Every structure is written in structure tokens, then in C-alpha cells.
Amino acid sequence: MSTATVTPPKQAATPTPKARTGRWRPVVWHVIVTAIVLLLLYPIIWLVAASFKPADEVVTSLSILPNNPTLENYTAAFDGIAGVSFWSYLGNSLFVAIGSVAGNVVSCVLAAYAFARLRFRMRGLMFAFMIGTIMLPYHVVLIPQYIIFQQMGMVDSFWPLILPKFLATEAFFVFLIIQFMRGLPRELDEAARIDGCGPIRIFFHIILPLVRPALITTAIFTFIWTWNDFFSQLIYLSTPSNYTLPLALRLFIDQTSVSAYGPMFAMSVLTLIPIGLFFLAFQRFLVQGVSTTGLKG
Amino acid sequence: MVAQQVEAVTSPPPQESKRDQARRKRNAKGQTGVAYLFLTPWMIGALLLTVGPMVASLYLSFTNYNLFTAPEWVGLDNYVRLFTEDDRFLSSVSVTLRYVLLSAPLKLAAALAVAMLLNRPRKGQGFYRSAFYAPSLLGASVAIALVWRALFTDSGTVDTLLQKVGINTGGWINQPQYATIVIVILAVWQFGAPMVIFLAGLKQIPQDLYDAAAVDGASKWKTFTSVTLPMLTPVVFFNLVMEIINSFQAFTGAFVVSNGQGGPADSTLFYTLYLYQRGFSDFQMGYASAMAWLLLLVIALVTGLLFWSSGRWVFYSGEDK
Incomplete structure (x- = not known):
């Protein structure tokens, strides 16, 4: 200068x-x-x-x-806590997180494609409703959902945590993928349509390969949020052998002896390691994802 | 960029041209079937896990229900009891309001300040940005809440440090007047996510405006208040709405710090924590449903007020084009 x-x-x-x-x-x-x-x-x-x-x-x-x-x-x-080994908690956490990732990615991209590219009856109404559910506090559906899962005999299993993800209940990710799809040139669809492709083939052959970055963002954030999630796991899981890592950590608080502090922090570190690895591997993705969509992170 | 997101959220799908409309009429019938096929999982979820449960919890809020016997209709009784007989409810409302009013502005102020600091072309900017963002990924976890519990306990690190400079608090998490603050600090610590959004917003501000301000001899502060801040109001608005909605629902930090009790003296009895206690410890599902619907109404009201007020202070540069 x-x-x-x-x-x-x-x-x-x-x-x-x-x-x-x-x-x-x-x-x-x-x-x-x-x-x-x-x-x-x-x-x-x-x-x-x-x-x-x-x-x-x-x-x-x-x-x-x-x-x-x-x-x-x-x-x-x-060695774990409450007679259950660390590996069991880790396995449960991984199962819930990976199941949620699969559910969110599949169900949200399907819904997003319909909203972003297809014309259908009551589209405006459904879109407004979908956006509204982003801001809906979970608590207002929590108790009836609990009753439903209880009557299906699914309380104290992983189903109440994973099943809703396969039904695109996390509207935020639907919105994220819609926004990404809106950025893709419509000419691609048009060209394919002229070549005789229907909406289903356009989805699988044109849209799906192109939205991969949005799906990766969805996958990463779903994993981290599910991994950190405490509230719904606390509500649905009740026997220690089904506990995930956050619930296992919570057990340490009940232990009054100071000697439990060290192991508690060791397990805390072990719990945070996967997030740390994700962060190192995908930090650009994460930061970009936040800045373009306003994800809460 | 984020401003566009805000508009995308607040406005209906983009207007179609005449030709599109004509084409839509032709296609609507043919595409509706396929579209509903793609929407099947979402529609099942929306009906069975959202609309149905919303209606059900509204109904339950007018009943006594303990999960094991049939719900018993009590009219407005739950709502009346909340406001007239339940001191713990009232204190959970005041704790939560204090938390929202403290954490959201402080977090956004920190986010904006650090974003301003980072927003210059320097080496290592990307590294710093990531480092500031890291707490946002970790902060929601039980593990970090446990760290906060230990840092702010009696003769923990913070207490010991304060004693060295002659301030004797005797630990923060065991004193009603400080315990809420511990959770506020945990929230402010995660300012990285809104900061990243602020940074993206700052990059969108046209350089000509800064050049013009420099030509006019504006001071740095004046440039900030007259150029940066007005241009950034859509992002401020977006962040504010998101933070307020989220902080009304804060749970994990308060639960871990108080071991699920909300103590000492209910000073960390956040709204959602009390709802959890009533619903899932006492199995007063009707009462908890009434609390849930009140929460929804308050969040809707506050969000509505924010949107209503936004016309007065949020500046969309796209409008005058």
C-alpha cells in the first residue's frame, strides 16, 4: 500500500x-x-x-x-458406568446418529425436489406449512408423539429417535436443499424433458447428482446435532444398555464421589472426538453451510 | 445472501411468469401424482408427527392425563392453575425471560464485534473463523455443560481466580443470583455461528458505499453506524429471530448444571426443564401440554412482533431497485 x-x-x-x-x-x-x-x-x-x-x-x-x-x-x-461399557454407549450413539443421517438425507431430498421443481395442488399451502414447522417448538408435539411411540411399544428403543427422520420432520433441511435446488439452472430440466425424461428420471439423473453438496451439509449437521442431542434421548431411552453417550455422561453427575470426575471428563473428551474429527475434515463445508443458509450450528 | 434467505422464508414461492403459469396449468394435473409420490414421507410425517400431535396436545392441555388412565376434561383449569397457583411455573417464566433477554443480545453483540474484527484481508483469517466457530458445534453437548459445571463450581477455576483478585463468590452454580449467568455465558460462548453469518453479510456490502464514506471523510465509527449497520440489519434480524426462538427452548445446559432439578432455588429452572419435570417426572401430561402450547404462543407472538417491527428498522437494499 x-x-x-x-x-x-x-x-x-x-x-x-x-x-x-x-x-x-x-x-x-x-x-x-x-x-x-x-x-x-x-x-x-x-x-x-x-x-x-x-x-x-x-x-x-x-x-x-x-x-x-x-x-x-x-x-x-x-470400563463405562452403571455396569455398561463405553463401547456399548458409543455403539448406541453411532447407531442413532447414522440412522438419523440416512433418514434425513433420503426423506428431505425427496420432499425438497417436489417443492423446488414440481407443480402440484396445494403447493403454496404445503410450502407455507413446511416453513412454519421450522420454527415450531418440539415441545408442542412431544407429548402426543411420546404417547404414539408408547402405544407402538417403541419407548426405550431407538425407533422414536430415528423413525421421524425418515419422515422429513426436520423441515430445516428440506428448506436447505430447496434453496440449493433453486440455484440449479432450470435449462437442465427443460433439456431432459425435451429428451423425454419424466420427473422421476430428471430427479435421479440430473438433480440428485448436482445437489450432493447440500446433502453432505445435511448429513454433517444431522450427525453432529444427533450426536449432541440430549432432550429426546433422555425422554425415550430408559435402560442403561440402551443409553447413548450423552445419557451415560449424565449418569456421572449422580455420582457424588470426587473420584468420578476424572473418568467423567475422560469420557467427555472421547464423546467430543468424533465432532472434532468432523470439524477438522469438513470445516470449510461447515462454515460455508452456515454462512449460506443461516444454520444455527 | 442471508437477506435473501430471510425473504425466502418470509415470502411465498417466487412469482411465476405468464408462460410458467400457462405451463403449470398444463402440467399441474400430470405432476400432482408424481409430486405427491416424492412428498409421501414428508406428508406422513406432517400429518402423524406434526399436525396430529399439535391438535392432540391442544386437547390434552384441557385435560388431566397421566398416561395410564383416560384423559379427564377439566376445561381451562390447567391454564388457570399455571398462573394462579404455581409459583414454580412463574419463576420458570421469569428465569427463561431473563435468559432470553440476556443471552440473545449479548451473543449477537459478541458475534458482530468479532465479525468486524475478522472482516479484513489478513493471513489466517480462515483459520480464526473456524476456531471461533468450533464452540458452536460443541456447546450443545452434555460434555461441555459438564465442563461449565466444574469451572463454575465452589472452589472451581473461576471461583479460585476471582478469589485471587479479592472477589469471593463461593462458586456460581450453587448461588441463585449467579447460576443463570453461568448458562448465559455458555450461550454467549457459542457466538461463532451467528458470527459466520455476520461475516457473510459483511462481504455482501458493496465497496462503493465505503469508498463514498471515505471520500466524505467519515470516521470509522460513523462509517460503522451509517453504512455497515444499516446494510447489515437483514442479517441482524435473521440472527435475532433464530437466537430468540432457540433460547426460549434452551434445556441441556440448565439440566446438566442443576442435575435436572433447576436449582439452586429454581434459578436454573428453565421453562423447558419445568415442562420436562411436570410431564416426564410427575406424568402430568395435560399440565405439560398446556405449558407447551403457552410456549408456542409466546414464541409465535415474539416472532410476530419482531417481523412487525422489522419494517421500521430492517433495511432491504433490494427494495428500492
């Missing part, structure tokens, strides 16, 4: 770069931003450190690094 008199290029965000103070600005900026990042990530760092601390250090010790690092917490965490 030595030629300040010339009109600055379009990308320049600060309109008046002052030559002398300007050189230090990036440094100051990096220091400030890094400080905020560290403050923000402190609880996560604290958690990871605590999982390696012996019982007497876990809560009260101020030092981040454990004085006497130990792996005992992890041994205990893998």
Missing part, C-alpha cells in the same frame, strides 16, 4: 491506511485475535487437561498442565 494516493483496489477493507502505524497493525490484530481464540478455547483445553489429572487435582488445581499426568481416567472411562 505504498501508493496511497491511487484509488485502492476493491479488496482493501480499511479505507485509510496510515503508512507508519499501518505496519504494526497486522501484528496487533493477530495478538488480539489470538488472545480471544485462546480465551474461547480455554474450556476445551481445560477439559482435555483435566482428563489426564488424578482425582485430587481435577477440579481445584489452577494449573492447566497436570502435575501427575495419569491414564487411569481413560481406563475407567472405557
Whole structure:
């Protein structure tokens, strides 16, 4: 930016770069931003450190690094809690999450295609209703849903958690995929139609391959939200052998002894690892998904 | 971009041209069958898991129902009891309102401030953006709520640090006047998601406006209040609606921090937590349904008010074109 008199290029965000103070600005900026990042990530760092601390250090010790690092917490965490091993909780969580992903992706893309590309009776009414359900609080359907699943004998199984996803009840993802489809050029459909393709073939051969990015976003967010979900799992699962990881973690709170703190944090770390891996692998996808659709994340 | 999303949510499907309309008439009949085929899962879900249950819970809200014997019609009794006999309900309303009024504005203020800080072409911007976003993915989990419980407990990290500078709180989660704040901090900590949306909005603001402001000699603050903020109001509006709707339904943090009790002294008895206790600990399903419908009405009312007020303060640049 030595030629300040010339009109600055379009990308320049600060309109008046002052030559002398300007050189230090990036440094100051990096220091400030890094400080905020560290403050923000402190609880996560604290958690990871605590999982390696012996019982007497876990809560009260101020030092981040454990004085006497130990792996005992992890041994205990893998043994599980309430007589059920960690692997059982992990398996249950994975089953629910993967089932939900499959359900959401399949059912939402089908509904989205109809809304985005097909003409049908009561389309406006149904679309308005679908958008309205995005803002609907879950609690208003919770109790009757519970009664339905109870009468079908499905309470304390994974069905109440997975089945609704196969019925496109998470309208948010329907909307996300609709928005993505609206961005695809209609000429593609037209060309296919002229070639004699019906709506079903257009869906499978043209639309479906092109909306893959939206489906990946749907899959990632469904996985993470289901993985973190606590409320519906708390309501529907009642025996420890059916518990998912969040419910298992919750069992630790009831334990009054301080010795349970270490294993609790070790299991917390283990619970967060899949999200961390997703984050590292797909961070661009995630951030892009949020910024283009306003996902709550 | 997000502004378009807001409009897409608030307005009916895009207007069709005359030709499209003509074509639609031709196609409507032929496509309705196929469309309903694609919509079958959604329609089953909408009828059996949304419309049906909504009607059912409205009905149940006028009954006494414990899941095991038939519902008994009591008219408006549940609603009357909520407001006249139930102190815990009233305190859950006040706790939740305080939480919504504190967490949503603070979270959005933090999100906007950091977005302004990040919105410049510097090395590592993408990395920082991701780092700020990470808490939004983790924050809803039980694991992080457990960390908050430990950080803010008596002689936990926060308490010990405050003691070093001479402030003795004796832990936050066991004191009614601080416990709600712990959950607010947990919410504000997750400002990354609205921040990313703000960043996307900031990128949409045309550079000419900034150039013009610079030519006029506007100060940085003036540029922010006269250019950035007005251009960003659609995004602010979108974020505000989403945050308010979500924070009315906050549950996990309060449940974990208070071990499902809502204590101390009901200071973390969030609305949804009390609803859960009434419905799934006491099995007063009718009473809990009345609470659920009140929640729906309040959320609808607040969202409606926000949309109504948006005409006065939300600026859509597309309108005057």
C-alpha cells in the first residue's frame, strides 16, 4: 500500500491506511485475535487437561498442565458406568446418529425436489406449512408423539429417535436443499424433458447428482446435532444398555464421589472426538453451510 | 445472501411468469401424482408427527392425563392453575425471560464485534473463523455443560481466580443470583455461528458505499453506524429471530448444571426443564401440554412482533431497485 494516493483496489477493507502505524497493525490484530481464540478455547483445553489429572487435582488445581499426568481416567472411562461399557454407549450413539443421517438425507431430498421443481395442488399451502414447522417448538408435539411411540411399544428403543427422520420432520433441511435446488439452472430440466425424461428420471439423473453438496451439509449437521442431542434421548431411552453417550455422561453427575470426575471428563473428551474429527475434515463445508443458509450450528 | 434467505422464508414461492403459469396449468394435473409420490414421507410425517400431535396436545392441555388412565376434561383449569397457583411455573417464566433477554443480545453483540474484527484481508483469517466457530458445534453437548459445571463450581477455576483478585463468590452454580449467568455465558460462548453469518453479510456490502464514506471523510465509527449497520440489519434480524426462538427452548445446559432439578432455588429452572419435570417426572401430561402450547404462543407472538417491527428498522437494499 505504498501508493496511497491511487484509488485502492476493491479488496482493501480499511479505507485509510496510515503508512507508519499501518505496519504494526497486522501484528496487533493477530495478538488480539489470538488472545480471544485462546480465551474461547480455554474450556476445551481445560477439559482435555483435566482428563489426564488424578482425582485430587481435577477440579481445584489452577494449573492447566497436570502435575501427575495419569491414564487411569481413560481406563475407567472405557470400563463405562452403571455396569455398561463405553463401547456399548458409543455403539448406541453411532447407531442413532447414522440412522438419523440416512433418514434425513433420503426423506428431505425427496420432499425438497417436489417443492423446488414440481407443480402440484396445494403447493403454496404445503410450502407455507413446511416453513412454519421450522420454527415450531418440539415441545408442542412431544407429548402426543411420546404417547404414539408408547402405544407402538417403541419407548426405550431407538425407533422414536430415528423413525421421524425418515419422515422429513426436520423441515430445516428440506428448506436447505430447496434453496440449493433453486440455484440449479432450470435449462437442465427443460433439456431432459425435451429428451423425454419424466420427473422421476430428471430427479435421479440430473438433480440428485448436482445437489450432493447440500446433502453432505445435511448429513454433517444431522450427525453432529444427533450426536449432541440430549432432550429426546433422555425422554425415550430408559435402560442403561440402551443409553447413548450423552445419557451415560449424565449418569456421572449422580455420582457424588470426587473420584468420578476424572473418568467423567475422560469420557467427555472421547464423546467430543468424533465432532472434532468432523470439524477438522469438513470445516470449510461447515462454515460455508452456515454462512449460506443461516444454520444455527 | 442471508437477506435473501430471510425473504425466502418470509415470502411465498417466487412469482411465476405468464408462460410458467400457462405451463403449470398444463402440467399441474400430470405432476400432482408424481409430486405427491416424492412428498409421501414428508406428508406422513406432517400429518402423524406434526399436525396430529399439535391438535392432540391442544386437547390434552384441557385435560388431566397421566398416561395410564383416560384423559379427564377439566376445561381451562390447567391454564388457570399455571398462573394462579404455581409459583414454580412463574419463576420458570421469569428465569427463561431473563435468559432470553440476556443471552440473545449479548451473543449477537459478541458475534458482530468479532465479525468486524475478522472482516479484513489478513493471513489466517480462515483459520480464526473456524476456531471461533468450533464452540458452536460443541456447546450443545452434555460434555461441555459438564465442563461449565466444574469451572463454575465452589472452589472451581473461576471461583479460585476471582478469589485471587479479592472477589469471593463461593462458586456460581450453587448461588441463585449467579447460576443463570453461568448458562448465559455458555450461550454467549457459542457466538461463532451467528458470527459466520455476520461475516457473510459483511462481504455482501458493496465497496462503493465505503469508498463514498471515505471520500466524505467519515470516521470509522460513523462509517460503522451509517453504512455497515444499516446494510447489515437483514442479517441482524435473521440472527435475532433464530437466537430468540432457540433460547426460549434452551434445556441441556440448565439440566446438566442443576442435575435436572433447576436449582439452586429454581434459578436454573428453565421453562423447558419445568415442562420436562411436570410431564416426564410427575406424568402430568395435560399440565405439560398446556405449558407447551403457552410456549408456542409466546414464541409465535415474539416472532410476530419482531417481523412487525422489522419494517421500521430492517433495511432491504433490494427494495428500492
